[in-house]
Amino acid sequence: MDNAMYVVLSRQMTLRRELDVVANNLANADTTGFKVEALQVRTDTQAPARMADGPKTLKFVLDDEVVRDFTQGSxxxxxxxxxxxxxxxxxxxxxxxxxxxxxxxxxxxxxxxxxxxxxxxxxxxxxxxxxxxxxxxxxxxxxxxxxxxxxxxxxxxxxxxxxxxxxxxxxxxxxxxxxxxxxxxxxxxxxxxxxxxxxGSNVNSILQVTRLIEISRSYESMAKSIDNTSDLSRRAVERLGRVA
Structure with a gap:
């Protein structure tokens, strides 16, 4: 279960980075010649981990690089x-x-x-x-x-x-x-x-605000997953303690 928490945490970290990128886009919506940016992410496959139902391959989410859209502004x-x-x-x-x-x-x-x-x-x-x-x-x-x-x-x-x-x-x-x-x-x-x-900037403010909401909701979802996994681990330890 700790492995699952690490995987979720890796995604949460990239969401925080993406939040910074989108917020920077919005801050520069009126900046002359500014080019909108986006964060590219990738998965990093780790060696199989021992799980209760057998070995499983873990895929962590990592931020790769920030890319720019050089499309001309108005x-x-x-x-x-x-x-x-x-x-x-x-x-x-x-x-x-x-x-x-x-x-x-x-x-x-x-x-x-x-x-x-x-x-x-x-x-x-x-x-x-x-x-x-x-x-x-x-x-x-x-x-x-x-x-x-x-x-x-x-x-x-x-x-x-x-x-x-x-x-x-x-x-x-x-x-x-x-x-x-x-x-x-x-x-x-x-x-x-x-x-x-x-x-002008080529930032589409409506799209960026929409993306900001999506990122915020995904981040909250990841936080709930971590809380649920942590709670599951705690209850498992408590049950083992009662059996002993």
Whole structure:
């Protein structure tokens, strides 16, 4: 019976982890460019255990990894000069102190030095390196291919890259992703940059709330199973004591 409790407890632990993931999704339902996450679980088969009615194989439940759905969120009009949304598959390339990172969050701004940066001050990379603009040269226009112009002069191009396998990207905080493999990004030729727009989160709040309720009920069910098993063990010990 102790083995049964351990199996149920393993499932209860993964439910707590999944609860954290779903709660994080709901907390980021309004975060620009956020991608909904889900917990993958797997069973770990252990050696047969000796039970009253013979040996039985135990299957414990373990959390495997958190996966992300990179489906595009809805585009939202802002009118901001440096608000950029990616229509299609791709990522902006950001240079941070820890190396190159990637994001769908296009809430960019202009630093005092004229560099196009993220809200945290990290440079947004162009095809030729950092993007530096001179406000005195006139209004900034960004074409769907990422080309930046001021008046008749082309002054740069926002780099939009893609990966053939999105599973190589891991969340790195501040709505950034890092490449954990040797796979090199390529130019996202099919993606289009939308100036004055931002991509919303792809979290479906109704589905996430429904999942939250399902997890809570499953967790309560597992807790009752543990209580019932514990009670059964206690009564078995009491009966053995009376027989003795």
């Amino acid at each position: 585009m939202q009009q802002t009118g901001g000069t440096f608000d950029l949304g990616i229509d299609g598959r791709g990522f902006f390339k950001i240079q941070t102190a820890d190396g190159e990172r990637y994001t769908r969050d296009g809430r960019f701004t202009l630093s005092p030095e004229g560099k196009l940066t993220t809200q945290d001050g990290d440079p947004v990379m162009g095809d030729g390196g950092e993007i530096v603009l001179d406000p005195a040269q006139g209004p900034v226009n960004i074409a769907p291919d990422g080309s930046i112009s001021q008046g008749p002069q082309r002054v740069g191009k926002v780099a939009v890259v893609d990966f053939s396998d999105l599973s190589v990207l891991r969340k790195d905080g501040d709505n950034l992703f890092r490449n954990v493999s040797n796979l090199q990004p390529t130019t996202a030729t099919a993606a289009q940059v939308r100036q004055g727009m931002l991509e």
